[in-house]
Amino acid sequence: MRYEFRVTGSVSRLMAEAFPELKAEPVPRQTLFSGTVTDEAHLYGLLARFQDLGLSVREMRRLPE
Amino acid sequence: MPPTGLPPSGDGRGTTLAWSGDPLLAAKFSVPAAPRHHVSRHRLLDRVGEGARGPLTLVTGPAGAGKTALAAAWARDGEPPGPVAWLTLDTHDGAPGVFWSYVVEALGRVLPRLRDGITMPARPGSVGTSLLTRLAAATEHLSGPVVLVLDGFEKVAGRRVPAGLEFLLGHCGPLLRLVVTSRRDPLLPLHRYRAEGRLTEVRGADLAFTPYETTALLRGHGLGPGDDVAGALTRRTGGWAAGLRLCALAMQRTGDPDGFARSFAGTEQAVSGYLIAEVLDALPPATAELLLRASVLDRLHPDLVDALTGRRDAEAVLAGLTRENAFVDPVPGTPWCRVHPLFTEVLRGQLRIRHPRLVPRLHARAARWLAGEGLVTEALEHAAQAGDWQYGASEAVHHLLAGALFTAPGGERVERAFSRMPPSVPGAEPALLAAACRLARHDRAGCRERLAVAGRHLRQGGTEPDPEVGLTHALLRLLCEPQADEHSGEHGADDGSGPAEEAARAVSDLMGRLPPERIRARPEIEALRLHGLARSHLGRGRLAEARRLCAEAAGACTTQESLPVQHMALGLLALAESAAGALTSAEDHALRSLLIAGQHDDGPDGRGGAAFVALAAVACERDNQEVAHRRLGQALACRDVHYDPLLAAEAAVLRSRLELARGRWETALSVLPGPGTGEAPWPARRLALARAAAALARGDHEAAVDAVHGIRADGPAPLVALARAHLCAGRTDRSLRLLARAEDSPGLGLPDLVGIHLLRARAALLAGDRATAQCLLGRALDAARPELLRRPFLDCGPWLRPLLDGAGRTDPAHTRAAWLTARGDAGRPGPAQPLSSRERDVLLCVQRMMSADEIAAELSLSVNTVKTHLRSVYRKLSVSRRREAVERGRELHIL
Numbered sequence: 015m016r017y018e019f020r021v022t023g024s025v026s027r028l029m030a031e032a033f034p035e036l037k038a039e040p041v042p043r044q045t046l047f048s049g050t051v052t053d054e055a056h057l058y059g060l061l062a063r064f065q066d067l068g069l070s071v072r073e074m075r076r077l078p079e
Numbered sequence: 080m081p082p083t084g085l086p087p088s089g090d091g092r093g094t095t096l097a098w099s100g101d102p103l104l105a106a107k108f109s110v111p112a113a114p115r116h117h118v119s120r121h122r123l124l125d126r127v128g129e130g131a132r133g134p135l136t137l138v139t140g141p142a143g144a145g146k147t148a149l150a151a152a153w154a155r156d157g158e159p160p161g162p163v164a165w166l167t168l169d170t171h172d173g174a175p176g177v178f179w180s181y182v183v184e185a186l187g188r189v190l191p192r193l194r195d196g197i198t199m200p201a202r203p204g205s206v207g208t209s210l211l212t213r214l215a216a217a218t219e220h221l222s223g224p225v226v227l228v229l230d231g232f233e234k235v236a237g238r239r240v241p242a243g244l245e246f247l248l249g250h251c252g253p254l255l256r257l258v259v260t261s262r263r264d265p266l267l268p269l270h271r272y273r274a275e276g277r278l279t280e281v282r283g284a285d286l287a288f289t290p291y292e293t294t295a296l297l298r299g300h301g302l303g304p305g306d307d308v309a310g311a312l313t314r315r316t317g318g319w320a321a322g323l324r325l326c327a328l329a330m331q332r333t334g335d336p337d338g339f340a341r342s343f344a345g346t347e348q349a350v351s352g353y354l355i356a357e358v359l360d361a362l363p364p365a366t367a368e369l370l371l372r373a374s375v376l377d378r379l380h381p382d383l384v385d386a387l388t389g390r391r392d393a394e395a396v397l398a399g400l401t402r403e404n405a406f407v408d409p410v411p412g413t414p415w416c417r418v419h420p421l422f423t424e425v426l427r428g429q430l431r432i433r434h435p436r437l438v439p440r441l442h443a444r445a446a447r448w449l450a451g452e453g454l455v456t457e458a459l460e461h462a463a464q465a466g467d468w469q470y471g472a473s474e475a476v477h478h479l480l481a482g483a484l485f486t487a488p489g490g491e492r493v494e495r496a497f498s499r500m501p502p503s504v505p506g507a508e509p510a511l512l513a514a515a516c517r518l519a520r521h522d523r524a525g526c527r528e529r530l531a532v533a534g535r536h537l538r539q540g541g542t543e544p545d546p547e548v549g550l551t552h553a554l555l556r557l558l559c560e561p562q563a564d565e566h567s568g569e570h571g572a573d574d575g576s577g578p579a580e581e582a583a584r585a586v587s588d589l590m591g592r593l594p595p596e597r598i599r600a601r602p603e604i605e606a607l608r609l610h611g612l613a614r615s616h617l618g619r620g621r622l623a624e625a626r627r628l629c630a631e632a633a634g635a636c637t638t639q640e641s642l643p644v645q646h647m648a649l650g651l652l653a654l655a656e657s658a659a660g661a662l663t664s665a666e667d668h669a670l671r672s673l674l675i676a677g678q679h680d681d682g683p684d685g686r687g688g689a690a691f692v693a694l695a696a697v698a699c700e701r702d703n704q705e706v707a708h709r710r711l712g713q714a715l716a717c718r719d720v721h722y723d724p725l726l727a728a729e730a731a732v733l734r735s736r737l738e739l740a741r742g743r744w745e746t747a748l749s750v751l752p753g754p755g756t757g758e759a760p761w762p763a764r765r766l767a768l769a770r771a772a773a774a775l776a777r778g779d780h781e782a783a784v785d786a787v788h789g790i791r792a793d794g795p796a797p798l799v800a801l802a803r804a805h806l807c808a809g810r811t812d813r814s815l816r817l818l819a820r821a822e823d824s825p826g827l828g829l830p831d832l833v834g835i836h837l838l839r840a841r842a843a844l845l846a847g848d849r850a851t852a853q854c855l856l857g858r859a860l861d862a863a864r865p866e867l868l869r870r871p872f873l874d875c876g877p878w879l880r881p882l883l884d885g886a887g888r889t890d891p892a893h894t895r896a897a898w899l900t901a902r903g904d905a906g907r908p909g910p911a912q913p914l915s916s917r918e919r920d921v922l923l924c925v926q927r928m929m930s931a932d933e934i935a936a937e938l939s940l941s942v943n944t945v946k947t948h949l950r951s952v953y954r955k956l957s958v959s960r961r962r963e964a965v966e967r968g969r970e971l972h973i974l
Contacts, residue, residue: 021349022349023347023348023349023350023352023353024347024348024349025348025349025352026349026352026353028425028428029351029355029428030428031425031429031431031432032424032425032427032428034431042347045349062262065141066142067142067351068142068319068321068322068349069349069352070141
């Protein structure tokens with residue numbers, strides 16, 4: 015399953031590197047992370063990682079396959 | 080450090096937690112020191128103080144919001160209402176056994192007398208009382224308020240610990256005050272606590288810095304910002320404490336604080352990324368390089384960091400960073416420190432970009448340093464991350480970790496790390512470690528396959544392997560049950576020269592060649608050796624030997640790490656006893672086994688299900704179907720019941736018996752696997768006898784005879800089964816001859832003995848000799864009564880009833896038989912003390928699903944009194960939940 019996470023602020027390459035499995039794409043005042051999420055454990059792990067890095071997730075949605 | 084008393088979930092006897100003076104562990108229990116430029120935030124301190132007048136205060140917020148800082152500041156100088164027990168949680172503390180042992184330790188440090196209340200020696204009657212019930216009871220009689228701070232509760236993932244905490248909150252005395260900090264809302268019924276006014280919350284928005292507090296923070300760093308700067312930074316960071324601290328650091332380093340504030344406020348970058356980059360860019364190159372390399376670590380020790388950098392300045396650099404209140408926090412009382420997780424993640428990413436090939440080399444160096452310091456688990460994790468499998472496997476084997484892999488708490492971490500090891504890694508040690516990992520996942524076939532590979536390597540090596548390697552090989556061979564029955568045949572297995580005995584002897588010999596202190600440090604090896612031998616004996620149906628060895632194995636477990644082996648050994652002991660008809664002691668040992676695993680509170684967690692199988696068997700033998708069903712369900716929820724051939728066979732036999740008791744003959748037969756699927760002799764025989772019983776219940780005595788003839792029928796049980804089939808077929812003489820042989824065979828168990836008496840009684844009845852039949856029935860009753868063994872009587876069929884009734888009129892045998900029909904499980908130990916009438920009223924209300932408030936209204940009592948009654952009901956019934964109390968109450972006919 016593929017997911018997209020919308021995160022506040024443009025995220026530097028340095029921070030984006032903490033999500034090697036996701037593609038980071040800058041949009042105005044926000045960053046879109048998208049990629050394949052293995053399972054639910056991975057999903058919650060990603061959310062925790064965003065939180066660990068002080069990034070606030072504005073929106074999260076499942077992408078059509 | 081004072082010695083501590085309580086094993087996390089043991090039986091309170093003979094075992095102590097070995098805190099072993101580990102300063103890293105001690106740091107978990109101390110209130111973190113104040114950072115240098117701490118801003119005292121009275122509005123929040125007051126809030127927590129107010130919360131601590133009630134049972135639960137919850138501090139939630141994102142990483143770096145200042146949750147720990149607030150709780151620590153309040154514990155240090157916020158005038159808490161009583162002594163503060165502090166517990167900093169880690170990701171490895173999630174297992175309930177570990178978590179609760181830490182809680183008891185933390186509380187015990189401020190309340191030395193609390194431990195006495197909890198370590199009360201477990202009498203047989205109280206053996207079911209869980210640790211949580213005892214902990215709750217111990218907090219009932221506090222002389223003043225006591226605060227327990229659980230810092231970082233989000234690290235304890237899963238439902239089981241929060242469920243335990245909910246129980247504690249529901250049943251502890253009014254003077255225990257809980258303060259929990261967490262990044263996420265814990266899985267507690269917060270809405271209910273809110274509605275009941277029992278919860279005080281400090282949430283992310285409360286933790287956010289106000290512009291006034293921002294000014295104070297910046298002043299503390301020697302900066303003199305104007306109101307507009309403080310306001311702008313507060314707005315931009317959303318009052319995020321870690322962000323503001325980073326701002327202060329960045330501003331200290333630039334010459335132009337106002338310029339920094341302006342450009343920061345002007346960017347659209349994510350706050351944390353921008354600030355971290357600012358701070359890292361401003362570091363001297365040597366410091367940055369050091370942090371980059373050290374980012375592979377979770378915890379930094381100056382010497383370890385030196386080993387990674389090849390320099391000698393780590394101590395000075397880390398001390399400097401700590402002093403500057405940057406993002407390096409010391410672990411109090413130790414030379415270790417931690418880098419703030421925000422930075423660790425970013426630094427790791429940077430390291431991967433800049434020096435991708437350095438990463439495995441750094442992990443390999445860390446592994447060697449850690450192994451040298453005796454931190455084996457962490458060393459192995461780093462070795463795995465380095466892909467340095469051969470080194471890691473060799474270290475694990477030489478540290479005799481194979482046994483600890485599936486027993487000790489750290490074993491799971493090693494197992495996880497090495498599960499990624501490719502099978503192509505050459506050498507005996509990697510194959511041995513892979514074998515141990517497979518066994519830890521109950522994959523016996525995979526374990527045997529890897530052991531064969533290891534064996535080939537060992538033979539090719541030519542030279543004699545190190546004793547550690549040989550020992551690991553022999554121990555694993557013993558535990559994965561060598562299947563050599565084919566060539567050893569029926570005789571070889573019995574003269575002590577079977578493959579299991581041979582492996583066990585090899586383990587003993589090799590143990591003798593190692594220094595005694597190393598063997599003493601790993602008692603699980605001897606315990607596993609005995610356990611493996613016991614399994615092998617049980618597999619061949621030698622119950623007495625198996626029982627003796629299981630008891631020895633349980634007795635050999637003397638440390639915290641070996642408790643899981645004790646759990647396994649007691650479970651197997653209970654299983655062997657239940658098969659031999661020693662039901663009382665089987666039940667006792669099974670409960671002790673469950674208590675050790677902490678499963679009594681939390682349900683199965685992938686550990687052994689032998690104890691549940693034994694409890695199901697006991698209930699089945701005593702004709703307590705409801706309990707047997709429940710226990711069997713619990714057993715089937717344990718993974719090993721599906722993978723362990725012994726347990727799988729026993730569970731199938733029980734399912735078949737329960738189906739039979741419901742009169743479903745077809746199902747009873749279909750739940751049994753077909754014959755000849757390569758089981759060890761004993762499970763094969765148990766399955767065959769179950770097939771015979773199912774066939775006989777259908778009236779098909781020829782099929783029953785065939786089922787028994789299909790196996791190697793030594794021992795009394797198959798003879799009794801054959802005799803039963805022949806008697807049904809009307810071949811009385813043949814049946815009696817078989818019974819005579821059965822009676823003379825060694826290893827006659829109670830169920831067999833009772834069965835023999837009953838079949839003889841039937842034969843006498845058929846011959847018209849009612850007096851002899853009566854006399855034989857009396858003997859069967861007397862033999863079965865001490866254990867309340869009812870099943871042989873129920874299997875008898877309709878002829879028994881008139882004989883039993885007839886007994887009543889003529890002789891005192893009626894009372895001899897009364898227990899047989901007395902429902903309600905009179906034989907199981909009743910409540911340690913009878914319930915008072917008020918307690919019984921409360922329990923009746925609980926049965927009607929009423930809440931504490933409703934019960935209070937119904938019985939015109941105060942809510943606190945109701946809770947007191949409930950607690951003593953739980954204690955007397957040895958349960959920890961409402962549902963269990965009702966079930967137990969029904970079992971005991973209190974309800």
